[in-house]
Amino acid sequence: MVFSNLLFLYAFLPLSLLVYFFCPNRKAQNVSLLVFSLIFYAWGEPKYVLLLMFMALVSWFCALRVDRAEDRKKARLWVIAAAVVDIGLIGFFKYSGFICSVFGEVPKFIRKVALPIGISFYTFQLLTYVIDIYRGEAEAQESYWNVLLYAALFHQCIAGPIVRYKTVAQELFEHREPELVSGIRRFALGLGKKALLANPCGAIADSLMLTAAAASDPAALAENLRLISSVTVLEGWMGLLAYALQIYLDFSAYSDMAIGMGRMLGLHYLENFNYPYISRSVGEFWRRWHISLGTFFRDYVYIPLGGNRCSKPRMIFNLFVVWALAGLWHGASWNYVLWGLYFFVFLMLERLFLGKWLDKLHILPHIYALAVCLFGWLIFRYTDLRCAEAWLRSMFAMNGNALTSFVAETTLENNIFLLAAAILCSTPALRRIYESISRAVQGRALAGVWEVTVSCVVPVALLLLSTCALVGDSYNPFIYFQF
């Protein structure tokens, strides 16, 4: 199940809210949350819900041992045990094919291994649980079911944000106050962003850039390269732009919906996106994009490795490892590793000297950061890098391809407002407008009207419009679903 799906919206969500709010106390509410979360996960993966439960079991057990260990050394062993199991399992289910391909042939049984949904997210969450206990930042849960609830909670189990245990522990298990209104607003915003902006942008990207399925088919490579080489320059840029917009709007919408649903119940997850496309540097981009992943790698990989409190060569090595892993996290394929290392190069450059130049300039840093990200998406999209290269060449008319065509111009004309709206929603412009109007009407008669508009009219309108878009919508992919 995905959030932007009619079954979720009009069966699962209302039922889960109804049952939840009829529960007399927090314990009962948590039980209902757990049951619904397991149903949610099992709906998409009937077999692998057991894997999730097993990993939570291991983490629960190890965390208790860590808490009760006599000394740091023994505690550390238990952390390593948990890490080995968790990473071993995700390594098997997600990376076994990739690892085998590095050494040679991929055996048949490995090729049959399927990727359980959300494994990259809940594995990391369980790792933060055990490690936070070890670091003394939280206390181990006596109840297995509570650990399972933390890992399986349907808000963020499948697609993030990666919520650290200490962030939600208190609200999940001790006390929380529901914030229905702000939760509804956030959820509706995310839903609208996904159904009305991300999906149509994705349709444009797929129609121009080949669908992911077609592009990753090795047998079709020659045909794909031929198609890509004949793409007009206009389509080259339009397709990549649409893809960049889709991937941002899609992923941030999902986080919005997760945060919104959490807030409805009184659970506060940290922000996962902060308008990454207005960044002035690659460093800033990664402080604004998929924040929970960036901070995970910072706090659980980079800093333990030494961070930047060591020799320069060592720091460079640390960064290299972190970015290779971060790239690899996104997918079991070399292009993802390359994508991570692509950012590593720019981050290095910025740290060494580029950053100082960027600080002094005004517009150029934005263009620089956008360009780096945009071309980065090319590496991200095509598992076969020859396709990425061909696309890049088409963007600059280096394939003997035409500048434009009737079809290309028509596509642009017919989507110009959509792309403009998508770009607008990738900037904080609307938020600034909302904030200034809110400030202006404060304490005045219009304040009531404004609040009703923003909290009642807009969410209902977004819900209904999104429903229109989702009915019979064959195009409703979720990019980060392969995680």
Place this chain on the structure above:
Amino acid sequence: MDKEQNNSTARKNRDKKRAARIAAPFLCCLFLLAVVAFIIPLRPTVSMTEKRELKKFPEFTAESLVSGDYFDGISTWFSDTFPGRETWLSVNTRINELHGLNKNAVSYSSAMVAEEIPDAPTDLSQLEELPELPEPSMAVQVNKDGTLGADVNEEALFGNCIQLDGAAYEFYGFNKNLLDYRAKFINEFIDKLDDPSVRVIDFPVPSGVGVMMSDELLEKIGCSDQNKAIEYMFSIERPEVLKINAIPSMKEHNYEYLYYRTDHHWTAVGAYYGYKAFCEAAGFEPSSLEDDFVFKDMGKFLGTFYASSTKPLSLIPDDMETYYPKENITHRARDGQMNEIDEELILDVTDYNESAKYSCFLAGDQPMSILTNNDLPDGPNCIIVKDSYGNPFSIFLAHNYHKVYAIDYRKMSSALSWYIKEYDIDDVIIAESMSMTQGEDALFLIRDMLN
């Protein structure tokens, strides 16, 4: 202290109530639609605009449960048959119109390929060098009643739809290989027939781009020139074949309403001008549209492009204008097992669903339609091998023949030679639409008939 606590609790309660009031509309909307979604009888089973059956609730099996297919099926069923589907979709179409300017549109389901049309060869021997055609990977199935089960329809082709200024057209791309084989089969048929008293007439029916579009526009959108394509086709057919190219004479009238804007077919008037070109070449005196027919306007028509276009609201709707012959012409429809029923020549579709009105001509696509002109008992007989373009055309044709046997090659597969002898046929007209000549399926079906 107590008073402060009371005040703050009271304020908290007020805030809670206020929050509940503000949250109420969204939650009410959500729950209301959730309830509606569970009222099973409200769920549609068929989509008229998309012309398909909607997904059914999946059958329960242990394997499908474990693999996740069962739940996936339920999700799909839930979305596909959501109550009020047509309304939601039509609002969505309006939302999509806001995406851009929508003066023109292109929607394609397959790559639009137009080969260069070679200059007409003078030597027919190149056809003998054609290798044997491999059988298609998907065998054409024959149903119990003799009709064909193949999914051979024009939908796959008119998925490539180009929209300019309120009218839509199906893309046409020249494919030399398919046309070479087509000519080969027609040429071989002459020998198989071995009867010089029977005329074999090749009358390819042009589509909208061939007649209505200027050369500059054709080049801009990258379509092949249908006139040139037809000339190539004729240049590789034997002299015994009577070759009729309707495009030049139809083009002289292309300021008139010859093709629908929202549908890939020609209008009755378009079919009439095609018929006139036919008559001129075949040596017949055509009927007169003004004198020999009764006009009837059957109202708004929104055809196939309306459903397949991405910007249908920019299309100017059509009118289903029909011409009832004043002559005494009767129509019997026959299925694959020789069962016959009387049918209307032109069905009155004024009250039909707007998307279904083209079926007025010959009451839709019958496997075989037998038109009898009772006012011409001594007239010649003809077989016309046709697809849906042939429906209005056959009605005009009946003016000059006593019996017109209109066989839909997509619905009926039988060798023509039996019919030719049995029914004393004088003319065999191959009226395949240029649209269908782009597809491999039609090629095999026509080949099977030319026996």
